[in-house]
Amino acid sequence: MRVLLFTVGSEGDVRPFVALAGRLRAEGHDPVLAAPALYQGLAAAVGVAFEPLDLDMTEVGRAVAGRHGLRHLLTFARAMGERAGGTLPAAVAAATAHGPVDLVVHHPVVPIGQHLAELLGVPAVVAALAPALVPTRQFPSPAWPGPARLPALLNRPSYRAARYLAGAWCRRDIDTWRRADLGLGRRPGRHDPLSDPSVTVLHAFSPLVVPRPADWPATAHITGYWFTANDPAWSPPRRLAGFLEAGDPPVYLGFGSMPVDSPAALAGAVTMTARQTGARFIVHSLNPELTRRLGGHGGQILTVRQVPHTWLFPQTAAVVHHGGAGTAAAAVAAGRPQVIWPFGVDQHFWASRMIGLGVAVPAPPVRALTGTLLAAAVAHAVGDRLVNDRAQDLATRVRAEDGLGRAVAHLERLHRGSAVAVGG
Numbered sequence: 347m348r349v350l351l352f353t354v355g356s357e358g359d360v361r362p363f364v365a366l367a368g369r370l371r372a373e374g375h376d377p378v379l380a381a382p383a384l385y386q387g388l389a390a391a392v393g394v395a396f397e398p399l400d401l402d403m404t405e406v407g408r409a410v411a412g413r414h415g416l417r418h419l420l421t422f423a424r425a426m427g428e429r430a431g432g433t434l435p436a437a438v439a440a441a442t443a444h445g446p447v448d449l450v451v452h453h454p455v456v457p458i459g460q461h462l463a464e465l466l467g468v469p470a471v472v473a474a475l476a477p478a479l480v481p482t483r484q485f486p487s488p489a490w491p492g493p494a495r496l497p498a499l500l501n502r503p504s505y506r507a508a509r510y511l512a513g514a515w516c517r518r519d520i521d522t523w524r525r526a527d528l529g530l531g532r533r534p535g536r537h538d539p540l541s542d543p544s545v546t547v548l549h550a551f552s553p554l555v556v557p558r559p560a561d562w563p564a565t566a567h568i569t570g571y572w573f574t575a576n577d578p579a580w581s582p583p584r585r586l587a588g589f590l591e592a593g594d595p596p597v598y599l600g601f602g603s604m605p606v607d608s609p610a611a612l613a614g615a616v617t618m619t620a621r622q623t624g625a626r627f628i629v630h631s632l633n634p635e636l637t638r639r640l641g642g643h644g645g646q647i648l649t650v651r652q653v654p655h656t657w658l659f660p661q662t663a664a665v666v667h668h669g670g671a672g673t674a675a676a677a678v679a680a681g682r683p684q685v686i687w688p689f690g691v692d693q694h695f696w697a698s699r700m701i702g703l704g705v706a707v708p709a710p711p712v713r714a715l716t717g718t719l720l721a722a723a724v725a726h727a728v729g730d731r732l733v734n735d736r737a738q739d740l741a742t743r744v745r746a747e748d749g750l751g752r753a754v755a756h757l758e759r760l761h762r763g764s765a766v767a768v769g770g
Contacts, residue, residue, distance in 0.1 A: 352462065367379045447466050447468055490504045517537050552570050612715070626645070708723075
């Protein structure tokens with residue numbers, strides 16, 4: 347079967363789709379990955395066809411700088427929506443350039459996939475990295491702004507709000523695109539990827555991390571994580587390899603594509619923590635000022651730009667991050683204790699889950715980050731034997747799961763069923 351995988355977002359949003367595309371190819375299927383052009387190399391590493399989309403996540407990151415809670419969510423949704431128009435022409439090319447498509451598997455953050463599936467007359471499958479769309483009474487949608495708990499009776503309605511916000515800012519562009527480019531008319535629920543209750547939803551995380559809610563419909567599945575293997579052609583820069591060999595395992599600190607509001611304050615917090623705890627740090631930084639301020643600290647702090655988490659995290663003492671789904675997953679698989687300083691969107695949810703599992707230590711939202719708090723959190727994460735043992739135990743069990751195999755099996759069953767329906 348030929349499967350179109352359509353995703354946008356940061357590297358943490360793209361890598362699981364790359365992993366699924368690679369597994370599909372290994373199982374004899376024909377995947378096509380449509381993603382931001384920046385990630386073409388990831389597709390090449392697993393040998394799958396790639397169609398580039400015009401979406402620069404650094405622009406989205408700049409738009410949400412300095413915003414937290416509800417302001418962060420609304421600004422993020424608006425920024426994604428304003429840039430969705432750039433993906434629309436390429437989306438049609440991706441759907442038609444490689445021959446007939448049997449399934450469309452898509453990320454819900456910019457809900458375009460269901461329109462492509464409607465155009466092609468094939469099933470759409472939502473691939474969710476967080477349990478943010480399928481309603482449950484057990485917890486509010488992770489896309490709900492802020493860490494505050496809701497009254498239980500509001501848990502299910504919070505998902506309706508999350509599904510509305512997912513594409514609220516690009517609906518006019520999409521309606522124009524549907525009419526002018528796809529030849530599709532208006533229909534109720536066209537902007538909701540789950541308006542059809544028969545749509546399959548594959549959740550790409552472990553049931554050990556988020557157990558399947560009992561009130562989910564039969565169409566919602568938790569497969570296990572979708573991890574990419576380390577690229578055998580990749581090797582660490584000499585400077586990074588030398589740093590790792592020169593001392594104790596370092597603490598990793600990185601906030602993904604989230605913007606650094608004050609490079610000076612963050613640099614001060616890291617250097618203070620290194621001085622007080624004696625910990626060495628590898629800091630992921632795309633910010634020139636942060637890199638400059640952290641330079642000159644001998645063998646104690648090293649800044650890096652892009653290093654595969656699956657390669658680096660097992661060599662660290664702890665992982666300090668923003669709570670992105672992909673980073674949290676990589677830290678879980680590496681068996682390393684975590685410190686999560688959430689910015690917004692689903693990051694509070696993952697922070698809460700990791701703390702609840704006992705593999706992360708509590709930390710406030712990132713706007714409260716100080717050197718004193720960072721030093722205390724790092725010392726706790728590195729020094730608490732129980733947290734470290736729990737992280738190692740969870741990693742062992744998670745790595746034993748075959749999330750990609752389960753995902754491919756669900757897609758194969760769906761394809762067989764749709765083929766029978768068309769033939770019958």
